[in-house]
Amino acid sequence: MSPASPPPKSNRRLRWTLRRGDQLAAVIVLLVLIVGTSIYAWRDQNRRSRSIHIEHVEPLPAAFVVDINQADWPELTQLPGIGETLARRIVESRAAEGPFLDHNDLQRVRGIGPRTLERLKPHLLPAADVETIAGDLSPAEESGS
Structure with a gap:
């Protein structure tokens, strides 16, 4: 075997x-x-x-309701169909003419008709009794009684 030759296949x-x-x-x-x-x-x-394992309960729907005799105009703007102008008119009417005795009294505000009132009713708290809000009567109503 010469030094330059490759090794045999069996040992490779x-x-x-x-x-x-x-x-x-x-x-x-x-x-x-x-x-x-x-x-x-x-x-x-x-x-x-x-x-x-935690059981999940169906979430309760959160309804946004407003007391029309207590809410300020920013709160009233959250109601459907009520913008800033109409909300300010509601507050001004309440201040000038006294509290709303029922939901239909809202129609005395310019811009609120029967259709708007129907849209608002689900979002309005029931109107308080006259005796409950008697202290809130406007000066014109107090002098008339």
């Missing part, structure tokens, strides 16, 4: 194969990964089974 190792020691190390690393992943999955499953 392919470059992409691993030696026995390297194969053993790779198998050990894979086994450790498999065992570690299995332990993690088992512990995670146990954690989930011990978690607290």
Whole structure:
């Protein structure tokens, strides 16, 4: 055999194969990964089974309602179809003519008709009794009684 000739084929190792020691190390690393992943999955499953389950209740609808005899104009602008101008008119009417004795009294405000009143009714608290708001009467109504 000359020094420049390649080694015989039977002794030649392919470059992409691993030696026995390297194969053993790779198998050990894979086994450790498999065992570690299995332990993690088992512990995670146990954690989930011990978690607290909360029953959720249907949310209650929150209705926006206003007392027309107490609300200021910014609060009244939250009502459907009521802008700043109309809200200010409601407050001015309440100050000049006294409290609204029922919801239909809102029609005395310029700009509120039957259709607007029907849209507002679901958002209005029931009007207070006359005796409850008797102290709120305007000076014109007090002198007339």
